Structures are given as C-alpha cells and as structure tokens.
Amino acid sequence: MTDMQPFGPNIWTMDGDRVRMYGVLPFTTRMTVVRLESGEVWLHSPVRPTPERQRAVDRLGPVAHLVAPNKIHSLGITPWSALYPSATVWASPRFSKRHPDIAVDAVLTSDAEMPWRGEIDHCVIDGHAVLDEVVFLHRPSRTLIVTDVIQKHEAASETWLWRGVKYMAGILGRRGGVPLDVRLSFRDKPALRRSVERVLGWDFDNLIVAHGHCLQDGAKEDVKRAFEWSAAV
C-alpha cells in the first residue's frame, strides 16, 4: 500500500510528508504524477522519495520530467534527480535565483515549447511580488494542477489553533482559496487577471492542489470563485 492514488486517466496523486511552513504551520504535501502518451512519467512538485514511493512511480514508466512549479517547492527535486539523472528538471521562472545549488535544465516560461505539448498546458501566474507559480492543465483528465496559489487544507487533522489560522487565511476546507498573504502581495493585478483569464479559458473540471482537498467536478467554478477578489481592479 502506497500513498499513490489514481485521479483520472493517466494521472495520479501521491501524498508526501507533513511539513511545517515557516517552521511552524503544519502542511500536508502532495505530488502529481502523469504518464505521458510516450509512456514517460512526469512528476509535479515531487515529494521526498522513499523506496516504496519510488517503486510505485517505477511501475508507471520511466521518469523523464521533474517539475518544480514554484520557487518554494524544491524539496524533492534533488533526490529524484539523483535517482533518475537523465530526467529533465523544469523550474519556475525565479526558482534558480532562490536555489542556485539545484541544477535546472529548463525554465517554465509562459511561451516555452514543452515536449508534452498537446497533453499538458502551462501558465505562469504573473503579477506577484514573490511567488512565481506555474499552473498546469492535464488535458486528458481535464485537471488543473495547482501548488500554492489555491490551498484547501483538511480541517480534521488540525488542532483548533491551526484550524483557526487557516480559516482566517482562507485556506481551510473544500472552499479554501488563495491564501490571504498571497492575495495581499500581488503587485500587478491586471497581469494577475490576464493569467487567471487564460486559466479559466482552459477546459477543466477537476482540481489537484498540493495542500489539502482536491476536487472531482466543479473545479472551474471553484477557481473562478477563488480569484473573484482579483476581478475588481
């Protein structure tokens, strides 16, 4: 039994370790695993590898792509890269500035041509002062893959204190959304809005998030609601 769960056609999620954001705030973590038409495996926001997790991934096919979708989610890149040295490491636009010690093969700019085009689309969420998140659409499963810009932390596993903090931050439960601190630090809202409109133009109905509840069905409306605050600019 591993933490790998099927999510849709050729897409799986794998829960990772619990981590502490800013050293205190408890977060669950999740990796997304896609098997491309080529049979190669694409790992998004890889969690720390263990022999069991590696075996589960190996059963799907050869690991060819490791994706660091923003500059915060760096944890699993180096260890998975050591296990699969021929895999290409893709990173968000500002990742290397924060992690000069982590080898990156290619940057996920909005206009970059990807070897997985036709199956997975990507969009940089522009306009934030710090965060450089890249979101993805897995077309075959109509799934939007988000890392930190939308969070939906499970309430059940939290103490009352952290439930309260996460509720106030707007990231608790299935109706969680854009974290308050992230929301407050967008500097260029028109640029953000252009990114959001592009994402909302994609054909998706499901949502995978790195932290908390994922959605099967209704994801488009949920994402629209999560970014409603940014429409009034």
Ligand SMILES: [Fe+2]
């Ligand atoms: Fe995160």
